[in-house]
Amino acid sequence: VERLRLTRKLNMNIFLAQLIESTNDTWGVDLFEVDALSNHRPLTHVALHLFKQRNILKQFQIRELTFFKFISAIEAKYRNNPYHNNIHATDVLQASHHMLNFSVFKNVFTELEVFAALFAAAVHDVDHPGVTNQYLINTNSDLAILYNDESVLENHHVTLAFQTLSTEGCDVLSTLNRKQHQMFRKMVISVVLATDMSKHIQHIGHLKTMVEIRRLSSSASSIIDPENAEDKLQILQSLVHCSDLSNPLKPLNLYLQWTDRIMEEFFRQGDLEKSLNLEVSPLCDRENSNICKSQMGFIDYVVHPLWEIWSRLTQPDCQPIMDILESNRVWIASQVLTEDDKHDG
Numbered sequence: 001v002e003r004l005r006l007t008r009k010l011n012m013n014i015f016l017a018q019l020i021e022s023t024n025d026t027w028g029v030d031l032f033e034v035d036a037l038s039n040h041r042p043l044t045h046v047a048l049h050l051f052k053q054r055n056i057l058k059q060f061q062i063r064e065l066t067f068f069k070f071i072s073a074i075e076a077k078y079r080n081n082p083y084h085n086n087i088h089a090t091d092v093l094q095a096s097h098h099m100l101n102f103s104v105f106k107n108v109f110t111e112l113e114v115f116a117a118l119f120a121a122a123v124h125d126v127d128h129p130g131v132t133n134q135y136l137i138n139t140n141s142d143l144a145i146l147y148n149d150e151s152v153l154e155n156h157h158v159t160l161a162f163q164t165l166s167t168e169g170c171d172v173l174s175t176l177n178r179k180q181h182q183m184f185r186k187m188v189i190s191v192v193l194a195t196d197m198s199k200h201i202q203h204i205g206h207l208k209t210m211v212e213i214r215r216l217s218s219s220a221s222s223i224i225d226p227e228n229a230e231d232k233l234q235i236l237q238s239l240v241h242c243s244d245l246s247n248p249l250k251p252l253n254l255y256l257q258w259t260d261r262i263m264e265e266f267f268r269q270g271d272l273e274k275s276l277n278l279e280v281s282p283l284c285d286r287e288n289s290n291i292c293k294s295q296m297g298f299i300d301y302v303v304h305p306l307w308e309i310w311s312r313l314t315q316p317d318c319q320p321i322m323d324i325l326e327s328n329r330v331w332i333a334s335q336v337l338t339e340d341d342k343h344d345g
């Protein structure tokens with residue numbers, strides 16, 4: 001029996017190693033599998049692998065042990081929410097890594113910009129309480145008071161990330177010089193704050209402008225001017241925001257798991273609101289919800305408008321991902337009909 005147990009353990013580790021290797025260049029890795037096989041430490045496993053694969057630790061002389069301690073401390077600070085948890089952080093990190101490899105970004109970003117974008121993705125929801133900014137504001141929470149109702153969650157995520165650097169043995173930025181540290185901090189703050197859904201429309205506006213300039217400018221070559229730090233920062237903000245809203249563009253079985261999870265998180269908020277005699281937020285009433293219809297709305301009014309312009313900026317590498325969105329939407333639409341019947345029935 002002991003030999004059997006060891007063989008099974010060995011096979012699990014081999015399977016885990018193969019899954020982690022696939023995060024290098026695959027869109028739609030099953031991170032729920034990585035979570036199950038990694039003793040619920042997907043973020044530490046995937047982040048360590050991707051930062052090493054990109055040679056970030058060597059470039060900035062960061063000791064592997066220091067990075068391991070930091071990312072483990074961050075992963076431990078993600079709460080076990082149904083949705084906003086360490087698996088979601090890993091998902092956004094891996095999607096951001098994947099899109100940074102798009103050909104349109106070749107020779108555009110510096111190592112420091114790549115480091116800052118992936119660092120921001122890994123920490124972007126740390127210690128998320130599983131409720132929305134509006135809920136924290138409505139309940140006069142300490143966080144809302146601390147951040148004056150402005151991007152309350154996002155301010156908390158980035159503050160906690162930088163505070164974690166001062167935990168014993170966790171300062172992954174100790175080898176950066178003053179200028180690098182200042183630029184890195186500016187980029188991480190702006191990328192994490194840009195994941196606030198209230199900035200969503202601004203992302204679309206900036207991307208439209210950038211695509212328009214590409215269309216007008218004769219040079220058909222890469223539109224992104226590597227000298228324009230502001231443009232590059234805006235692109236990194238949109239890259240992580242797109243990754244944050246990438247669930248409907250993942251293989252259907254993964255998309256459906258994320259949908260179940262976000263709905264359970266919203267429903268728990270609705271339960272809290274009911275118990276506090278607060279008005280139940282939209283989409284948060286488990287007694288009265290139409291999951292497929294709300295996903296159709298999410299895709300048509302939030303996700304597709306953003307990704308449509310993002311895919312125009314990043315053509316042709318985004319097309320396979322847009323195709324998944326299209327097929328998922330067709331499937332959801334087919335379910336709306338049956339879901340209606342169920343309700344009518």
Ligand SMILES: COc1ccc(/C=N/OC[C@H](O)CN2C[C@@H](C)O[C@@H](C)C2)cc1OC1CCCC1
Pocket residue numbers: 132133197245247248255258259262263281282283294295298
């Ligand atoms: C896979 O489905 C999803 C994956 C991620 C997300 C991400 N949401 O995070 C945004 C923040 O929580 C703020 N929202 C709170 C909500 C009550 O109002 C929104 C306008 C802003 C939402 C998903 O579906 C949602 C939307 C339609 C059905 C539930």
Ligand SMILES: [Mg+2]
Pocket residue numbers: 124125153195196
């Ligand atoms: Mg967030």
Ligand SMILES: [Zn+2]
Pocket residue numbers: 088092124125195244
């Ligand atoms: Zn997020």
